[in-house]
Amino acid sequence: MATGWRRRRRHLGTEADRATFRTLHTASLASPALREGLTAGSAERSSKHLRQLLGAPAIALTDTAGLLAWDGSGRHHAEQTFALAKATVEGGATRVADRDELACIVASCQVRNAVVSPLVVDDRIVGTLQVFTDGATAGLVRAADEVAQWVSGQLELAELDASRTRLMEAEVRALRAQISPHFIYNSLGAIASFVRTDPDRARDLLLEFADFTRYSFRRHGEFTTLAEELRSVERYLLLEQARFGDRLAVTLRIAPEVLPVAVPFLCIQPLVENAVRHGLAGQGSGHITIVARDSDQSCVIEVEDDGAGEDPEKVRRALAGERASDGSDDSIGLGNVDARLRATFGDEYGLVVETAPGAGTKVIVRVPKFAPGVHA
Amino acid sequence: MNGSAPSVVAVVLVTVATLAIGTWGLRFSRTTSDFFVASRTVRPALNASAIGGEYLSAASFLGVAGLVLVFGADMLWYPVGWTAGYLVLLVLVAAPLRRSGAYTLPDFAEARLASPRVRAASSLLVVAIGWLYLLPQFQGAGLVMEAAIGAPQWLGAVVVAVVVLVNVISGGMRSITFVQAFQYWLKLTALLIPAIVLLGVWVGDGAPNPADAAGGGDEGSLWSLPLGSGGAEGLYLTYSLIVATFLGTMGLPHVVVRFYTNPDGRAARRTTMVVLGLLGIFYLLPPVYGALGRVYGGDARPDVLVLELPQLMVPGTGGDLLAALVTAGAFAAFLSTSSGLSIAVAGVVSQDVFGRARLPGITAFRLGAVVAVAVPGLLALAAPNVGVARAVGLAFAVAASTFCPLLVLGIWWRGLTDVGALAGMAVGFLGSGTGVVYALGNEQTLGWGAALLGQPAAWSVPLAFATMVVVSRATRGRVPPHVLRFMVRLHTPEAVALDRG
Numbered sequence: 029m030a031t032g033w034r035r036r037r038r039h040l041g042t043e044a045d046r047a048t049f050r051t052l053h054t055a056s057l058a059s060p061a062l063r064e065g066l067t068a069g070s071a072e073r074s075s076k077h078l079r080q081l082l083g084a085p086a087i088a089l090t091d092t093a094g095l096l097a098w099d100g101s102g103r104h105h106a107e108q109t110f111a112l113a114k115a116t117v118e119g120g121a122t123r124v125a126d127r128d129e130l131a132c133i134v135a136s137c138q139v140r141n142a143v144v145s146p147l148v149v150d151d152r153i154v155g156t157l158q159v160f161t162d163g164a165t166a167g168l169v170r171a172a173d174e175v176a177q178w179v180s181g182q183l184e185l186a187e188l189d190a191s192r193t194r195l196m197e198a199e200v201r202a203l204r205a206q207i208s209p210h211f212i213y214n215s216l217g218a219i220a221s222f223v224r225t226d227p228d229r230a231r232d233l234l235l236e237f238a239d240f241t242r243y244s245f246r247r248h249g250e251f252t253t254l255a256e257e258l259r260s261v262e263r264y265l266l267l268e269q270a271r272f273g274d275r276l277a278v279t280l281r282i283a284p285e286v287l288p289v290a291v292p293f294l295c296i297q298p299l300v301e302n303a304v305r306h307g308l309a310g311q312g313s314g315h316i317t318i319v320a321r322d323s324d325q326s327c328v329i330e331v332e333d334d335g336a337g338e339d340p341e342k343v344r345r346a347l348a349g350e351r352a353s354d355g356s357d358d359s360i361g362l363g364n365v366d367a368r369l370r371a372t373f374g375d376e377y378g379l380v381v382e383t384a385p386g387a388g389t390k391v392i393v394r395v396p397k398f399a400p401g402v403h404a
Numbered sequence: 405m406n407g408s409a410p411s412v413v414a415v416v417l418v419t420v421a422t423l424a425i426g427t428w429g430l431r432f433s434r435t436t437s438d439f440f441v442a443s444r445t446v447r448p449a450l451n452a453s454a455i456g457g458e459y460l461s462a463a464s465f466l467g468v469a470g471l472v473l474v475f476g477a478d479m480l481w482y483p484v485g486w487t488a489g490y491l492v493l494l495v496l497v498a499a500p501l502r503r504s505g506a507y508t509l510p511d512f513a514e515a516r517l518a519s520p521r522v523r524a525a526s527s528l529l530v531v532a533i534g535w536l537y538l539l540p541q542f543q544g545a546g547l548v549m550e551a552a553i554g555a556p557q558w559l560g561a562v563v564v565a566v567v568v569l570v571n572v573i574s575g576g577m578r579s580i581t582f583v584q585a586f587q588y589w590l591k592l593t594a595l596l597i598p599a600i601v602l603l604g605v606w607v608g609d610g611a612p613n614p615a616d617a618a619g620g621g622d623e624g625s626l627w628s629l630p631l632g633s634g635g636a637e638g639l640y641l642t643y644s645l646i647v648a649t650f651l652g653t654m655g656l657p658h659v660v661v662r663f664y665t666n667p668d669g670r671a672a673r674r675t676t677m678v679v680l681g682l683l684g685i686f687y688l689l690p691p692v693y694g695a696l697g698r699v700y701g702g703d704a705r706p707d708v709l710v711l712e713l714p715q716l717m718v719p720g721t722g723g724d725l726l727a728a729l730v731t732a733g734a735f736a737a738f739l740s741t742s743s744g745l746s747i748a749v750a751g752v753v754s755q756d757v758f759g760r761a762r763l764p765g766i767t768a769f770r771l772g773a774v775v776a777v778a779v780p781g782l783l784a785l786a787a788p789n790v791g792v793a794r795a796v797g798l799a800f801a802v803a804a805s806t807f808c809p810l811l812v813l814g815i816w817w818r819g820l821t822d823v824g825a826l827a828g829m830a831v832g833f834l835g836s837g838t839g840v841v842y843a844l845g846n847e848q849t850l851g852w853g854a855a856l857l858g859q860p861a862a863w864s865v866p867l868a869f870a871t872m873v874v875v876s877r878a879t880r881g882r883v884p885p886h887v888l889r890f891m892v893r894l895h896t897p898e899a900v901a902l903d904r905g
Contacts, residue, residue, distance in 0.1 A: 255445060255667065284446045285581060285665050290505060324751050324769055325507065397664065398507040400515055403893070 054081045055178065062182035065190060066147070066155050071097035078179070082171055084159045085138040091155040092117055102139035102160060105130060113156040116144040120153065122173050124164045138162045143169050145176030149183050196371060197250075199364050208301075211267075218271035233270050236263045244294070253404040254320060254327065255287040257296045261318065264297065268304055275313035276304065282320045286327040289397050290404040292368045298361030299331040299391045306389055307333030325397055332390040338383045347379060362391070373399055410728035411552035418735040419567055446665045450585050452678030455662045457587035459486075459679075460686060461537070461741035462544030465591060465734050467793030468687070470706030472694025476627030478642055479694075482793055483687035485649025485800075487680060493654045494676040499669030500815045500894040507664050509657060509807055510752065516814045518884040519822035525829055527756040529806050530657040531776075532833070533799055534749035536840065537656070538742055538780035539787075540795035544707070545738045546784070547792070551708040552731045558785050564735075565781040568742045572750060572773040581665060587740040588682065594733020595689040598714050598726040602696055605717050614695040627698070637855040640862060645797065648861035652800030655807025657752070658744035668898045707792055710734070742777075749776035787844055797859075798840045805832030805864040809872050815894055817873075818887050824876030832868030836860045 041049075058077035061070040071089040075097040079087045086100030090113040098106050112125055125142040132139065141164035147155045157176040161168060215237055222230035240263040243256070262280075269276050300318065307314030317332040346363050366379040373396055383389040446454075464486065471479035506512035510526040513519075542561040549560025606612075615628045631642050653659060666672040690710070696717070697709045704712040711734065714726035754772030806829045813820045813828075839860030856863065876883075884890075896902055 253667075287445055288664060288667055324747070325755055398505060398511040398515075400518075403505040 051081065058179075059182050062179060063186050063189065065186040066091055066096065066183055068096045074179075075099035078157070078175060081175055082159055082168070084161050084168070086160040088158040088160070089155065090158065092153065096155070100160070102132075102134075102137050104134065104137075105132070105139050105160065109158055112142055112144045112158055116146050116156050117153050120146060122146070122169060122176070124169060130160075143172040145172045147176055147183060148180045149187055154183065196368065199367070211301075214271050215267045218267070222270070229270075233267060236266050239263055240267065244297075246293070249404070250293060251290045251402055251404045252293045253287065254289045254291050254296075254329070256404070257291055257294070258282060258287070258318075258320065261297055261300050264300060265304075265316070272308065272313075276308065277313075277315040279315070279317045281318070283322045285322045286320050286397075289327045289395060290399075290402050291395050292365075292372055295365050295368060295393065296329060296331070298365055299393070302361055303331050303333040303335075303389065303391070306338065307335035309336050311335075323394075326394050327397055329393040329395070330390060331393075332388065334388040337385045337387045337389055339385060340381075340383060343381045343383060347381070365393075369393065369395070372402060410724045411731045414728040414732035415549070415552060415735050418732045418739070419563070422567065422736075422739050423571060445667050446581055448666070448671050448674035448678055450581060451662065451665055451671075451675045452682055453585035453588045454581045454665075455584075455659065455675065455679050456682040456686065457584035457589075457591070457740050458658055458662065458744040459656075459683070459741070460588065460591055460737060461796060462541050462734065462737050463793045463796035464687070464690065465595070465737040466544055466547070466707055466710050467540075467796065468690035469693035469697060469710045470708075471793050472691050473697040473701065473704075473709055474706045477630040478638070479793075480630060480691055481642060481645050482649065482797065483690065485646055486653065487683040487687055488650050489653025489800075490676055490680050490683065492650050493659075494673060494680070497654045497811050497815060498663065498672045498676045501660065501811070502663050502666050502672035503669045503894050503896075503898070504890075507661065508748070508752065509655070509660055509810075510756070512660075512814065513810060513825070516884075516887075516890060517820070517822040517825055518886065519825075522822050522825050522829075524756065525826055526807075526810070527752045529802075529829065529833060530752045531749055532837075533655065533803050533807075534657050534745050534752075534776065535780045535783070536799040536802060537796060538745050538749075538777070539783050540792040541738050541742045541745075542781055542784035543795070544734070544792045547707050548711060548731060548734045548738075551705075551711045552727075561781060561784045564738050564742060565777050565784075567739060568746050569773060569777045571739075571743055572746050572777070573770050584740055584744070587736050588686075590736045591733045592686055592689075594729050594736070595686070595693075595710070598730055599689050599692050601722075601726060602714065602717050603692065606696055606699065612699050614698040637852060640855055641859050644801075644855075644859040644862035647865050648797060648801040648804045648859070650804075651808040651861075651865060652802075652804035654811055655803030656799075657748035658741075661744075661748055670897065746773060746776045794843065798836075798843055801839060801859070801861040801864070802833065802836045804861050805836040805868045808865065809868045813869070813872055813876075817876075818891060819876050819880070819883060820872065821876045821879045821882040822884075823879045823882055824872045824874075827875040828868045828872030831871040832864055835864030835867055839864070 054077050058074040058081070061073035064070045066089070075087060075089055076099045078089075079099045084100070086098065086102050086105070088098045088106065088109045089096045090109050092113065094113075095106055095109045098109070108130060112129065115125070116123055122143065122145040125144060127140055130139060130142060139160040140162045141160070143159040143161070143164055145157045145159075146153045147157060157172060157179060159168065159172045215233075219230050219233045219237065222233065240260060243260045243263075258280075265276075265278050269278070296318075300316070303316050304314075307316055315334045317330070319328075319330040319332075321328050343362070347366050348363070362379060362381070370378050377394055377396070380392040380394075381389065382392070464483065468479065468483050471482060501512065504512055504515055506515055509530055510523045513526040514523040542564055545564035546557035546560035549555045549563065550557050631638055663672050663675070666675055693710050693713055697704060697713055700717050701709055701713050704716060711727060711730055714730060715723040717723070718726060750769060750772035752772075753775050754768040758768035758771050809828050809832060810825055814825070839857050842854075842857040892902070
């Protein structure tokens with residue numbers, strides 16, 4: 029037993045190796061919090077690991093507006109952190125503060141000096157790392173500088189994550205704004221044509237139109253229920269049918285069990301718009317089928333048209349996010365929906381498109397009934 | 405009595421109808437003119453019928469009457485507990501569980517505690533409880549086949565297992581709300597109409613008091629006493645049964661899945677209210693059979709009393725037809741409950757076992773279904789003599805000792821940690837599991853040891869709660885950081901405008 033232990037310890041390398049491992053491990057403990065960006069919460073969680081990394085009696089993390097977290101002894105110095113941060117932000121480099129700046133009334137206080145390093149993201153100082161000690165050595169200054177740079181790196185990664193999310197949100201916003209002007213003109217035109225002949229229907233259609241736009245321009249919430257999404261699809265189809273009349277036939281088969289499933293906002297509607305456009309292209313009349321059914325732990329939604337179909341290669345490129353070679357933006361909606369489904373539920377939940385020229389198009393969406401963090 | 409033609413026809417009809425509905429389903433198409441999503445959300449009354457249809461199993465349909473016949477009024481605690489379980493569900497769990505958005509119990513565990521290990525443990529428990537619950541369904545089917553057409557006992561179990569498997573694998577009966585709702589009303593009718601006729605016969609005979617009759621089972625005064633016989637042990641058994649059934653309902657895998665179908669927490673509460681009413685009506689009937697059986701069913705076997713009583717009381721074709729109706733109801737009971745449970749178990753097995761093995765979804769689900777049905781089917785063949793209602797009682801005891809603490813503490817206590825939940829579920833499962841193994845291995849015997857093991861809920865449930873609280877307190881640092889936000893989401897009504905993200 030004892031020899032086994034010793035052998036395993038030897039296997040882990042020399043004392044210096046182990047110190048390196050410990051340091052790396054401590055750093056890895058601090059990084060998840062920092063990857064969320066610089067907030068009071070993330071600073072609170074990472075500060076104790078950072079202090080361990082530096083071996084100092086106390087450290088503080090600030091942003092440019094004030095203290096975020098203090099870890100260690102001498103908490104009565106917390107009020108002075110803002111002044112220290114300000115000096116470093118103005119100076120732009122690591123500086124050492126001495127006892128004059130750290131007026132103290134507690135005799136046993138270990139805080140005599142402070143090393144204040146800036147945290148830099150995209151060439152901009154977003155905060156400071158302040159290391160408090162009873163005597164600042166050149167080594168500590170160097171260590172504080174290195175740790176501050178490592179923290180800056182983590183914060184930059186956080187910024188990258190955030191910008192990726194922002195991009196996704198911007199795409200949703202674009203999708204909202206993408207409600208085609210043609211659809212609005214045509215709907216209003218169709219409604220106008222009913223105003224004299226069938227005023228009641230015109231009034232109903234106008235109300236549907238109002239509800240449809242209210243839903244599509246909704247600002248809050250990344251997710252919605254399938255019921256809400258389908259209700260909007262239903263309004264859209266009512267308006268299109270007012271325009272096309274008998275030329276547009278629609279069949280809907282919805283299993284009531286899947287209506288409460290949470291789905292990304294506007295993930296079905298673009299598919300239906302595509303289906304209407306493709307279904308009516310060519311022969312001038314078309315049949316759209318929308319099916320939502322229960323499939324064990326997931327829910328399957330199929331949008332099918334019997335229209336002209338599409339070149340599979342073109343669809344593949346649209347799903348890969350490339351512009352079509354002829355510049356048409358037919359399938360932008362597809363690519364966007366696909367990307368958002370994958371980002372939300374994982375790569376196995378991407379869109380499936382079955383199509384061929386002349387054979388119609390069928391788009392299949394599969395969403396899990398429950399995914400952690402996804403709720404309408 | 406054996407081999408009556410109407411009963412055969414009834415069994416075949418129910419089987420064929422179930423397969424047909426499973427295969428073709430309610431796949432009627434609609435056009436926009438009469439399609440409104442809003443009108444298709446599942447109303448509480450419909451959903452409640454579906455819950456009733458899935459919930460009322462062989463134990464309710466056959467077991468209760470037999471137990472009342474043999475052991476008397478103390479067995480009324482079974483139907484009382486199975487109904488009152490929904491009261492506890494209504495008060496403590498229904499609305500928050502719906503608001504959590506969880507589709508299965510493992511989902512809830514993962515969302516609440518952010519721990520894959522608790523999820524895995526919950527999945528194991530779902531499978532264990534599902535199998536324990538499926539076992540008596542298959543056994544009951546064997547008994548019914550034997551009583552109705554004189555087939556050997558194993559045949560019924562095999563027939564039901566195969567029908568359920570075919571249905572689940574072919575993708576039918578995916579807990580389709582309409583089908584299950586229909587099953588509730590079929591079961592109610594199948595018990596209600598014969599009960600009315602039999603009560604008429606009984607009144608015609610001068611309404612003899614069942615307690616005075618010389619039928620099988622306990623003496624008259626003991627028969628009508630609503631406590632287990634045997635002094636303090638009897639009292640313990642009664643209380644233990646009450647704890648198991650009151651708290652076990654919320655932990656049944658196929659019940660939680662149904663709550664997901666409610667559009668919001670308020671609808672979940674309303675659904676539970678209606679379920680209480682529907683179950684209350686249904687459970688009035690089996691005790692009537694039990695009591696009448698004491699007067700008329702001298703030589704009927706307890707587990708199939710409901711099937712044999714009509715022919716004993718109404719000789720001739722009338723009795724045969726009533727018996728056929730009851731047999732059809734019993735078969736509906738096996739099929740609907742087993743389908744719901746098999747799907748729940750197959751879902752968990754395919755997701756958490758075969759899904760890991762990177763099998764494609766449909767293959768994984770089919771393999772899961774085979775495992776879900778085959779294991780309890782084989783057990784039913786191997787251990788054919790466990791009382792139907794008692795085995796279901798054990799399933800409730802396991803659910804009450806494991807999922808009940810997880811749900812109640814998870815919903816109402818911020819301090820629950822993943823380690824605490826794991827420890828509590830392990831203790832509860834070991835405690836109640838010991839009881840199950842003991843009960844499956846032994847016929848009921850007397851003495852405190854047998855009472856404590858045979859009906860473990862009264863000590864295993866408090867023990868599981870205590871373990872969860874103590875261990876969670878000891879591992880305070882592991883409380884998930886998002887717990888407050890999750891609590892807000894569980895307990896705030898949907899009508900309140902609030903950022904739930």
